Amino acid sequence: MCKIAVLERFTLLGSGIASILSNEKECEVVLAKTKEELVRKLDDSIPDVIVIDIIHNENSGFKPIKRFRRIYPHVPVLLIVSASYADCFEEYIRLGVKGFIFNSSDRDELRRAIKKLMNGGEYFTDKVWKIFKSSIQTRKHKPVHQKLTDREVAVLKLFSSGLTYKEIGSELSISPRTVETHKRNILSKLKINSTADMVKYAYRNNILI
Incomplete structure (x- = not known):
């Protein structure tokens, strides 16, 4: 069986x-x-x-x-x-x-x-x-940060504002674990290693609220 x-x-x-x-x-x-x-x-x-x-x-x-x-x-x-x-x-x-x-x-x-x-x-x-x-084709023809999904961009902006996982989850009506997953995807796509790098990237590329 x-x-x-x-x-x-x-x-x-x-x-x-x-x-x-x-x-x-x-x-x-x-x-x-x-x-x-x-x-x-x-x-x-x-x-x-x-x-x-x-x-x-x-x-x-x-x-x-x-x-x-x-x-x-x-x-x-x-x-x-x-x-x-x-x-x-x-x-x-x-x-x-x-x-x-x-x-x-x-x-x-x-x-x-x-x-x-x-x-x-x-x-x-x-x-x-x-x-x-x-x-894949869409991602290839976009600047690096534009390869992020709308939700990932929202998460990046909120991290740049100094919010915690819990606060970001509350703001976007998702769980802190889901925020963590989005963060991991952002780090991978932008080829950076930390929250600090995310904030720097956001400021340098005018990805701000």
Whole structure:
């Protein structure tokens, strides 16, 4: 019997995914809302595929991806994504993700993706590559700081104003952990190393409130 692990924060969505996959013959679905719960429910067994809805996951899903890749290094990971996560596609692939499906996909595509990964393949549709390439081309033709997302620019401005992680999270209605993730992405994209460097960069390039 194949075993599919599904990480989905919302019960209704998770039940829908489980219902689709449970219709497959000899397929067991292990559903959980958090990475800790999923590992506990698997109880030392190894799933055939891990499905993560990163749209409804904090920090763009990076933490559960890294954890599952560490615990189950040979298990393929399939992400449920939207086009707004195009900037993260490259990092997801670098982390070892083997496939993407969009939140607008139908049940047949979910099944096809699962089967492809179970057979040792990858599932990246033409739509994924088109969005991915467009994102790369857009970044190539922008000044470095313009490669930041609108949210990253907002975080950079607030750090430059001297706000803490908690204060920035409150200002933008996001968690301090999500602020930390945005900061890490900013440092990486700007090729700098600290908050002080971020503030200097913001002043030098007039990225201020």
